[in-house]
Amino acid sequence: MIDLHYHDNVAHIALDDGKANAVSFAFIDAFNEALDQIDANDDAKAIVISGRDGMFSAGFDLKVMMNEPERAMEMVANGGKLFLRLFQHPLPTIAAMTGHSMAAGILLAMSCDTRIAAEGNYKIGLNETAIGMVLPHYGLELAKARIAPHRLTEAFVQARLYSPEEAVPVGYVDRVTSPDKVVEESLALAAQATALPGAAYAGNKLLIRQPFIDAIAKSLGVS
Numbered sequence: 001m002i003d004l005h006y007h008d009n010v011a012h013i014a015l016d017d018g019k020a021n022a023v024s025f026a027f028i029d030a031f032n033e034a035l036d037q038i039d040a041n042d043d044a045k046a047i048v049i050s051g052r053d054g055m056f057s058a059g060f061d062l063k064v065m066m067n068e069p070e071r072a073m074e075m076v077a078n079g080g081k082l083f084l085r086l087f088q089h090p091l092p093t094i095a096a097m098t099g100h101s102m103a104a105g106i107l108l109a110m111s112c113d114t115r116i117a118a119e120g121n122y123k124i125g126l127n128e129t130a131i132g133m134v135l136p137h138y139g140l141e142l143a144k145a146r147i148a149p150h151r152l153t154e155a156f157v158q159a160r161l162y163s164p165e166e167a168v169p170v171g172y173v174d175r176v177t178s179p180d181k182v183v184e185e186s187l188a189l190a191a192q193a194t195a196l197p198g199a200a201y202a203g204n205k206l207l208i209r210q211p212f213i214d215a216i217a218k219s220l221g222v223s
Contacts, residue, residue: 002030009045023104024061046190050096059103080138086111090202092193096186117164118182129159137219147171
């Protein structure tokens with residue numbers, strides 16, 4: 001499901017459950033374990049998160065979301081804590097969006113500093129309204145932090161899904177590249193970011209994100 005390996009001092013978290021890379025209880029636990037290992041490794045200076053060809057993540061585990069309401073609430077809360085951890089992580093973080101990135105999948109990508117998407121015939125966006133769901137408050141805060149303000153209604157409320165190229169001006173994606181280069185370019189960008197002073201990088205990240213971090217933490221009941 002999740003494989004952690006290193007390219008020099010860049011930690012690479014590769015997602016592949018053979019299906020939708022669903023954000024399930026097991027996914028959240030495994031991702032947090034990978035972050036724990038990275039945090040314990042003094043040589044780790046940046047993080048890249050990638051999916052497999054055609055799929056980054058399609059969101060929360062639908063079996064739980066549709067059939068187990070109490071466990072679904074717990075899973076959504078746990079997912080929010082994971083996204084918050086990534087959103088405020090001191091290291092540079094890059095999402096290599098290798099394919100479909102929807103619902104919690106795009107929230108995972110938006111929690112990263114930079115998002116590089118592969119060209120392709122797939123969709124990116126928050127589709128919760130279309131499937132009859134209201135996003136958790138942390139979804140709103142991540143959207144406010146990353147999506148262009150004049151595109152918030154169509155992206156957040158009207159559930160519009162975008163191609164990779166369309167997603168750039170919306171704010172979901174920073175740039176688009178060919179599928180065979182998306183991971184390579186993400187790793188290269190992460191390696192470049194390791195040359196920046198780490199304390200300054202982490203401090204300035206917090207400066208621009210603190211209001212959103214505080215709002216997310218309050219909504220999740222965490223300090």
